[in-house]
Amino acid sequence: MPVTLKEVAEAAGVSTAAVSKVLHGGTSAVRVGKKRAAEIREIAERLQYTPNALARSLRKSRTQVIGLIFDNFGHIAAGPLYYVYMLDGVASVLFPNKYRLIILPDLRDIDIRSTLSDGQLDGAIWCKFPESGDMLEAVQQSPIPIVALNSPIPGCADCIVSVSCDNEGGTWLAVEHLHALGHREVLFVQEKGEEQTPDSMARVEGFKKAMAALGCPCNASNFVSWSPNADEFAQWWNTDGSHTAIFAWNERMASETLKRAAEAGVDVPRQLSVVGFDSTQYCESTSPRLTAVRQPIQQMAQCAGRLLLSLIDGQSPDHTTFTFPCTFDVRDSTASPHSVPR
Amino acid sequence: MPVTLKEVAEAAGVSTAAVSKVLHGGTSAVRVGKKRAAEIREIAERLQYTPNALARSLRKSRTQVIGLIFDNFGHIAAGPLYYVYMLDGVASVLFPNKYRLIILPDLRDIDIRSTLSDGQLDGAIWCKFPESGDMLEAVQQSPIPIVALNSPIPGCADCIVSVSCDNEGGTWLAVEHLHALGHREVLFVQEKGEEQTPDSMARVEGFKKAMAALGCPCNASNFVSWSPNADEFAQWWNTDGSHTAIFAWNERMASETLKRAAEAGVDVPRQLSVVGFDSTQYCESTSPRLTAVRQPIQQMAQCAGRLLLSLIDGQSPDHTTFTFPCTFDVRDSTASPHSVPR
DNA sequence: GTGAAAGCGCTAACAG
DNA sequence: CTGTTAGCGCTTTCAC
Numbered sequence: 001m002p003v004t005l006k007e008v009a010e011a012a013g014v015s016t017a018a019v020s021k022v023l024h025g026g027t028s029a030v031r032v033g034k035k036r037a038a039e040i041r042e043i044a045e046r047l048q049y050t051p052n053a054l055a056r057s058l059r060k061s062r063t064q065v066i067g068l069i070f071d072n073f074g075h076i077a078a079g080p081l082y083y084v085y086m087l088d089g090v091a092s093v094l095f096p097n098k099y100r101l102i103i104l105p106d107l108r109d110i111d112i113r114s115t116l117s118d119g120q121l122d123g124a125i126w127c128k129f130p131e132s133g134d135m136l137e138a139v140q141q142s143p144i145p146i147v148a149l150n151s152p153i154p155g156c157a158d159c160i161v162s163v164s165c166d167n168e169g170g171t172w173l174a175v176e177h178l179h180a181l182g183h184r185e186v187l188f189v190q191e192k193g194e195e196q197t198p199d200s201m202a203r204v205e206g207f208k209k210a211m212a213a214l215g216c217p218c219n220a221s222n223f224v225s226w227s228p229n230a231d232e233f234a235q236w237w238n239t240d241g242s243h244t245a246i247f248a249w250n251e252r253m254a255s256e257t258l259k260r261a262a263e264a265g266v267d268v269p270r271q272l273s274v275v276g277f278d279s280t281q282y283c284e285s286t287s288p289r290l291t292a293v294r295q296p297i298q299q300m301a302q303c304a305g306r307l308l309l310s311l312i313d314g315q316s317p318d319h320t321t322f323t324f325p326c327t328f329d330v331r332d333s334t335a336s337p338h339s340v341p342r
Numbered sequence: 343m344p345v346t347l348k349e350v351a352e353a354a355g356v357s358t359a360a361v362s363k364v365l366h367g368g369t370s371a372v373r374v375g376k377k378r379a380a381e382i383r384e385i386a387e388r389l390q391y392t393p394n395a396l397a398r399s400l401r402k403s404r405t406q407v408i409g410l411i412f413d414n415f416g417h418i419a420a421g422p423l424y425y426v427y428m429l430d431g432v433a434s435v436l437f438p439n440k441y442r443l444i445i446l447p448d449l450r451d452i453d454i455r456s457t458l459s460d461g462q463l464d465g466a467i468w469c470k471f472p473e474s475g476d477m478l479e480a481v482q483q484s485p486i487p488i489v490a491l492n493s494p495i496p497g498c499a500d501c502i503v504s505v506s507c508d509n510e511g512g513t514w515l516a517v518e519h520l521h522a523l524g525h526r527e528v529l530f531v532q533e534k535g536e537e538q539t540p541d542s543m544a545r546v547e548g549f550k551k552a553m554a555a556l557g558c559p560c561n562a563s564n565f566v567s568w569s570p571n572a573d574e575f576a577q578w579w580n581t582d583g584s585h586t587a588i589f590a591w592n593e594r595m596a597s598e599t600l601k602r603a604a605e606a607g608v609d610v611p612r613q614l615s616v617v618g619f620d621s622t623q624y625c626e627s628t629s630p631r632l633t634a635v636r637q638p639i640q641q642m643a644q645c646a647g648r649l650l651l652s653l654i655d656g657q658s659p660d661h662t663t664f665t666f667p668c669t670f671d672v673r674d675s676t677a678s679p680h681s682v683p684r
Numbered sequence: 685g686t687g688a689a690a691g692c693g694c695t696a697a698c699a700g
Numbered sequence: 701c702t703g704t705t706a707g708c709g710c711t712t713t714c715a716c
Contacts, residue, residue: 002459002485004693015703020695028696031701053460054405055693058396058708065444073433084426087445091415095447102407102444103429105437117344118395119709143343284627346709357687362711370712373685397709400692461693 003047012043019044024051058119065100066090066308067121071128071197073106081280082251082297083127086149089301090125097309107135116142123308125149125301129160131196136160145311147304151198152321161311163304163322165295167199168206170326174247174275174293175210177328182336183245183273184216187236189257190225190249200249203277207247228252233260237272244273244337251278255286258333262287269335279329288332296324345389354378354385361386366393400461407442408432408650409463413470413539415448423622424593424639425469428491431643432467439651449477458484465650467491467643471502473538478502487653489646493540494663503653505646505664507637509541510548512668516589516617516635517552519670524678525587525615526558531599532567532591542591545619549589570594575602579614586615586679593620597628600675604629611677621671630674638666 005023009016014036021030022040032040057063068090070083091101099122104115112135116124121144129135129148136153139146139160148162178186188207194200204223211218221242226232230253248254254276261268268274268288276283279294303322310317347365351358356378363372364382374382399405410432412425433443441464446457454477458466463486471477471490478495481488481502490504520528530549536542546565553560563584568574572595590596596618603610610616610630618625621636645664652659 002461005695006693016694017696017704018702024695026695029698030696030703033701036702048455050456050459052400052693053462054396054400055461055708056695058394058400058692058710059694059696061708063396073437081423081426084423091445091447095415095451100444100446102442103433104442105433109437113390114392117392119344119397120395281627282623285623347711348709358710359687359689359712360685366711368711371714372687372712375685378685394709397692398711400694400708401710401712403692 002052003049004052005049008040008044008047008049011047012040014040023049061119063120063122064098065102065121066094066305067115067124068101068103069107069112069124069126070103071107071130073103081282082278085280085297086127086301089298090305092298093302093305093309099309113138113141116144116146123147123312125304125308126160128197128199129153129162131198131201145308147308147311149300149304151202153198154201158320161307161317161320161322162198163300163307163324164199164202165300165324165326167202167326168209170277170293170295170328171203171206171247172210173326173328174277175207175214177291177330178245178247178273178275178334179214179216181245181273181334185243186211186216186222186245186247187240187243188218188223188247188249189230189253190223191253192225192227194249195225203249226253228256230256230260233257234264237261237264237266245334246272246274248274248276251276251280251282251290251292254290254292254333255282258286258288258290269333273334273337275334279327283329283331286333291331291334292329294327294329296326300324344394345391346394347391350382350386350389350391353389354382356382365391403461405462405464406440407444407463408436408647409457409466410443410445411449411454411466411468412446413449413472415445423624424620427622427639428469428643431640432647434640435644435647435651441651455480455483458486458488465489465654467646467650468502470539470541471495471504473540473543487650489650489653491642491646493544495540496543500662503649503659503662503664504540505642505649505666506541506544507642507666507668509544509668510551512619512635512637512670513545513548513589514552515668515670516619517549517556519633519672520587520589520615520617520676521556521558523587523615523676527585528553528558528564528587528589529582529585530560530565530589530591531572531595532565533595534567534569536591537567545591568595570598572598572602575599576606579603579606579608587676588614588616590616590618593618593622593624593632593634596632596634596675597624600628600630600632611675615676615679617676621669625671625673628675633673633676634671636669636671638668642666 005016005019009019017030018032021028022032022037123145125147127149129150148160151164151167152162208218248257276290276292279292283290283292347358347361351361359372360374363370364374364379465487467489469491471492490502493506493509494504550560590599618632618634621634625632625634
């Protein structure tokens with residue numbers, strides 16, 4: 001039962017328009033004298049008047065709320081810290097600009113089209129935009145601006161503004177590292193259901209190029225796609241005779257691979273080297289510590305936030321693809337091949 | 343730009359009331375015939391009608407949004423994973439119940455009273471409720487229910503529904519562990535500015551009781567309060583002659599202490615044992631790995647979520663204090679005292 | 685069965 | 701300088 005503008009107006013003996021102008025400014029043509037204004041402010045204060053955000057948003061068609069869409073929010077506490085850094089980066093630019101963040105439920109549980117059109121959001125940041133016609137359509141029909149945090153969609157780079165790391169370049173770093181250690185046969189492990197995401201595809205692309213450039217051209221046998229828990233590992237290890245290293249497409253897949261390897265009695269890195277993508281604090285806690293490609297997630301997230309604000313502001317960005325360079329963190333999960341025979 | 347209820351009504355040649363009833367049900371007395379209803383639904387579909395959430399919320403005084411108040415959101419990516427687990431726990435109960443989560447900016451940057459009264463929130467979960475008269479007043483005047491995730495406020499346990507771990511019991515576990523190793527002189531490290539938080543006070547209390555019970559009664563010399571980065575460590579180490587172990591009030595303080603100790607050339611655990619509070623994955627990545635008290639954060643957060651839903655639902659809980667037991671994770675930062683002389 | 689109308693709380697044209 | 705008015709899009713009471 002908070003006090004309304006109308007009640008303040010009545011108590012002050014003026015119109016609601018006057019109160020609104022005095023307390024919130026706005027572009028209204030209403031003028032109020034110094035003295036009256038002071039009275040109004042005093043009364044509002046005394047009555048503990050609180051503007052109703054809903055009414056105001058409805059009227060102005062502006063909510064000061066940004067939506068966060070995650071490909072799978074359930075993963076947020078599953079070990080990898082990717083989402084934490086990203087949340088931190090986004091918040092660091094949006095909060096000072098008087099925006100709030102709303103975390104949307106998993107995409108599978110909501111109708112994304114209506115979520116983008118129901119007036120609650122001024123904009124959205126989409127983490128790991130999926131390669132799906134439906135979703136693309138939703139974005140293009142969206143009445144609010146959206147920024148994607150992932151590689152541009154192949155063949156449709158202009159469909160959506162995207163911020164990502166240089167996936168190809170990052171993968172190149174990993175391949176070079178393995179090659180320098182002496183690895184020639186490297187297995188690229190994708191994740192079931194994620195093979196078609198732009199990031200995954202860009203990493204595959206970078207992998208092929210790097211391997212070819214180093215004189216080890218790939219074929220189909222260099223690629224597998226495992227379940228998120230990597231339980232195909234033992235089967236693979238027992239039948240595969242050639243690969244000496246694994247490049248896992250992301251941090252979680254790499255860490256699951258390490259676990260399965262340990263279960264199967266495989267000595268990483270002496271019998272098998274493992275490299276991951278997304279080097280975070282988490283990589284320090286795996287056993288062995290995970291060698292991985294690092295992307296500047298916080299910076300990328302800040303960039304996405306700033307971009308979104310300018311889009312909401314009505315500006316159109318000069319380009320649609322923003323790319324950040326990756327670096328590489330060597331830890332303990334890689335070594336020369338065959339230091340211990342299989 | 344989205345299509346409104348009115349437009350659907352016009353296209354169907356019926357009243358907005360009829361459309362509202364057909365599409366959203368509600369408690370309205372309006373009845374619509376089968377055939378008409380089907381037509382209306384068909385037209386709404388074709389026009390891609392999307393209900394405006396703002397208008398609906400304004401009308402119903404219900405938003406399906408829960409606010410998350412953090413004592414310091416900036417810490418979320420600062421190492422400790424406490425907040426991640428908590429976010430995960432809260433989301434896991436609220437999302438399936440059709441609620442969304444809004445992350446509020448730091449308390450220092452908003453007016454908490456109006457945030458709770460501006461109609462945007464159906465309820466709030468407050469992490470680390472501070473011991474402050476202002477805040478307490480804000481909570482008690484709040485038009486929406488609030489659940490705190492921390493120890494009950496001493497002397498005002500009924501002021502706010504709170505969910506916490508058994509801080510005293512958890513601290514007791516740590517003290518017992520150190521005592522069993524042979525430590526008799528333990529230093530309790532608090533954090534500047536956090537000394538008065540309910541959790542900190544409860545841990546101090548538990549510490550005093552446990553030490554006394556084990557025959558090592560405390561006095562003022564057993565307590566210090568350091569800056570968040572623990573830069574008082576070296577100074578303390580050089581002047582203190584008696585303590586052989588440190589109990590840090592939380593995970594971050596413990597990890598900062600480990601860093602300072604390493605800088606000062608102090609061998610943990612052989613010259614000094616360190617125990618922390620909040621055992622998470624992060625404790626696996628410190629050097630040495632941190633021995634710490636574990637609280638079931640996800641479960642606590644889920645409990646808080648469920649509690650909040652029932653409060654929003656108009657139910658009043660049978661009690662106001664919900665406590666979860668702690669466990670203890672022994673890692674590498676503790677050992678018998680004086681295995682290496684200072 | 686159906687529609688008309690009031691109003692949630694606010695802001696911005698438009699008049700004085 | 702100040703007030704009146706017309707909605708934003710929706711739900712619901714009331715009248716037919």
